[in-house]
């Protein structure tokens with residue numbers, strides 16, 4: 281095969297971004313006239329292989345090994361280096377997930393092959409694919425190209441491709457492949473995952489959310505947003521820097537490390553719109569953003585935008601809402 | 607315990623970002639530089655590890671032209687013991703190249719632990735720290751939110767997606783990359799700032815870049831595709847209009 285798409289799964293469930301990776305792979309295959317395969321690493325994964333084989337790919341590869349039952353950076357790096365060397369695909373595609381962040385850079389070094397990561401897409405130019413990715417947390421875009429001979433490792437940002445764009449097929453063949461792993465290669469022990477403190481804050485069902493970003497400036501200013509939230513009857517969300525500074529508890533964090541929300545109103549105050557925040561709130565029905573920077577990426581997402589100083593606007597907005605409700 | 611922290615100098619959060627004429631990077635003269643945010647958390651963690659163990663050395667390393675010595679000095683002022691400046695007047699944006707240069711420059715030091723931020727605020731690739739670990743044959747982990755060292759073993763709390771975590775134990779030497787928020791980075795004291803001037807910064811002049819695995823063709827301002835309705839006017843006007851939108855269009859009042 282030419283394009284090897286690697287699945288990520290836990291508890292028998294395939295990661296949403298692995299399906300997006302399939303959509304990316306199918307799209308590239310079509311544009312470049314290439315063949316595709318899905319690779320599943322794990323132990324006892326025949327059900328997942330069956331699920332994968334229903335998609336329009338040329339083959340499904342299964343690397344079944346007891347030491348791959350649970351993710352480890354060492355195990356995955358060693359196994360993938362072997363598989364990529366044996367199969368010599370042109371492109372290897374994965375979603376830019378936290379797991380992939382953890383080991384794929386090592387595979388790039390081990391193979392001495394480029395890792396084009398966190399891609400937002402690609403476009404065709406003179407029969408070649410040019411890849412795009414964000415710089416400066418989304419404020420600038422870049423075009424990049426891999427150098428040297430393939431394979432090229434690619435990871436795509438969340439929602440760069442759509443899960444529902446995946447094309448079904450008529451039953452791809454499944455092939456088992458060998459990997460050579462032994463216990464001594466795995467130098468780390470992974471304990472059971474656990475959920476962080478949620479502290480009774482459930483934003484997933486909230487109808488109205490007012491979210492505070494770093495633009496609020498200092499802890500003393502949090503109170504004015506609390507008052508706005510109370511007046512509006514909205515829950516409080518926060519971006520990571522606000523949580524990092526301990527201005528609000530972690531449980532309020534919206535984004536890839538926090539909650540994923542889809543309220544009727546998402547009022548983003550002093551939020552720049554970095555991808556890790558956006559993945560948690562882009563499903564909101566109505567997004568209103570207030571930011572002093574007209575070029576802030578959040579405006580690319582907002583239905584309504586105000587360019588202005590939130591410190592000035594928030595108290596007046598609270599007053600005006602009080603009056604409107606009276 | 608011999609600890610190294612990689613600190614990158616990047617455009618600060620409020621720095622102007624003007625695209626250069628060749629469209630390959632931003633205009634250097636206009637940039638207000640700062641220490642990469644997650645690197646400052648990595649530095650703090652390194653200092654706290656040394657304090658907890660009651661022994662050891664923290665070395666701050668940075669790659670780039672002479673200006674990066676300012677970022678190394680900042681780390682020294684906060685408490686790092688010495689600095690290493692891997693000199694490169696035209697640093698590459700390819701993480702593979704940068705990690706390779708660091709590997710060459712730091713190999714002889716035989717660090718027990720190398721920390722860095724999980725990604726830089728400029729290119730955001732999140733690769734350098736882990737690649738360096740692979741070059742040096744160390745155990746690695748990214749997204750580290752807590753560290754614990756005892757009896758020559760490192761245990762880290764890793765952030766998983768959507769508010770989940772996981773503890774991972776590994777052998778030393780290890781190379782880990784730090785997620786923001788795991789500690790509260792200190793400010794340098796006046797004594798620290800004075801003392802930093804006397805601390806050594808070793809300059810490594812010749813660490814060639816070697817082959818680039820990827821190249822940045824051009825950069826540009828993102829194309830706008832969404833039709834955002836901009837609410838304009840003075841503060842009172844935008845507030846009145848927004849309340850109207852909340853009432854009539856979004857219907858939440």
Ligand SMILES: Cc1cc2nc3c(=O)[nH]c(=O)nc-3n(C[C@H](O)[C@H](O)[C@H](O)COP(=O)(O)OP(=O)(O)OC[C@H]3O[C@@H](n4cnc5c(N)ncnc54)[C@H](O)[C@@H]3O)c2cc1C
Pocket residue numbers: 417492493494495496497518519520521522533534535536537538549550551552553554555556557560570571572573576588589590591619724725
């Ligand atoms: C692996 C990983 C996971 C992450 N997970 C998350 C996550 O779950 N959630 C999350 O939010 N982030 C997450 N982040 C961090 C994310 O990349 C951004 O750094 C973060 O979202 C930025 O938060 P912000 O928009 O509040 O701050 P900034 O990006 O600093 O933006 C502040 C904004 O406020 C504006 N502003 C400043 N002052 C004012 C004013 N007076 N009036 C109006 N506007 C003003 C500025 O113009 C700017 O646009 C993660 C990062 C990584 C690498």
